[in-house]
Amino acid sequence: xxxxxQSSRYLVKRTGEKVFLECVQDMDHENMFWYxxxxxxxxxxxxxxxDVKMKEKGDIPEGYxxxxxxxxxxxxxxxxxxTNQTSMYLCASGDHRETQYFGPGTRxxxx
Amino acid sequence: xxxxxxxxxxxxxxxxxSTNFTCSFPSSNFYALHWYRWETAKSPEALFVMxxxxxxxxxxxxxxxLNTKEGYSYLYIKGSQPEDSATYLCAFxxxxxxxxxxxxxxxxxxxx
Numbered sequence: 001x002x003x004x005x006q007s008s009r010y011l012v013k014r015t016g017e018k019v020f021l022e023c024v025q026d027m028d029h030e031n032m033f034w035y036x037x038x039x040x041x042x043x044x045x046x047x048x049x050x051d052v053k054m055k056e057k058g059d060i061p062e063g064y065x066x067x068x069x070x071x072x073x074x075x076x077x078x079x080x081x082x083t084n085q086t087s088m089y090l091c092a093s094g095d096h097r098e099t100q101y102f103g104p105g106t107r108x109x110x111x
Numbered sequence: 112x113x114x115x116x117x118x119x120x121x122x123x124x125x126x127x128x129s130t131n132f133t134c135s136f137p138s139s140n141f142y143a144l145h146w147y148r149w150e151t152a153k154s155p156e157a158l159f160v161m162x163x164x165x166x167x168x169x170x171x172x173x174x175x176x177l178n179t180k181e182g183y184s185y186l187y188i189k190g191s192q193p194e195d196s197a198t199y200l201c202a203f204x205x206x207x208x209x210x211x212x213x214x215x216x217x218x219x220x221x222x223x
Contacts, residue, residue, distance in 0.1 A: 035213075040215065042200075042213050042214060042215035042216060045210060045211075045212075048209060048210065058210065090155070096209060097143060097204050097209060098160070100157070100211060102156075103154060104153070104154050105154065
C-alpha cells in the first residue's frame, strides 16, 4: 500500500518563527511536490523536486524554500512565518507525469 | 499560469440521483488529465488518468470521458450515494514539465 506521511496534522506557530514541514514517501518516487490548499483557490503548487537536491519553483514559491537531501524526504521551510501562510499544506509524490499520491495534509495556523 | 476550470463549484443531489460535472483545460500541449476525489479529513485519492482523446474510464459507478480537441472532461456518478460526498478535482498535465495544474474542484454533497 502506497504511503506518503507528513510530520504533523496540525501546527500552531507564531509570526516570525521558522517552520519545517516534513514529508516522507515509501514508493521510491522520483518526484515530490508541496501544495497549499485555501478556500476558493484550489490546490496551488509551491515547489517540486524531480531528483535529490533538485528543486523547481511552482506557482507560489514566495516565502518558502525546500530541501531534498534524500529521495524519500522532501521538506518545506517557512523561513519567517507570516499570517498569510496559514493554510492546509499537502505533500505528494509520483513518477514522471503519473498519478500523484498525497499525504494527509498539515493544517498550519500562524498567529 | 494555466487555466483549469471546474463547474459547478458545488452540487447537492439526493441519494440515487445521477450527476455529472465538467473540467475544462487548455487544448494545446496536452499530456494527461487526472481526476481525484478528496473526502473531508482524508488525502486526495486518484480516480482516473486519461491521456487519449475519446478515452472513457470507469470505476464502479463513476466514469469519465475526455475530449482533448476541445479541452474538456466530464465526470459522471450513477446512482449517487452519501459516501460519494467529496470534492472532485481535475488536474491537467501538459507541455514538457512534471507539474499538475489543478482546478478548484466541485464539492458534491449527496443527501440521504
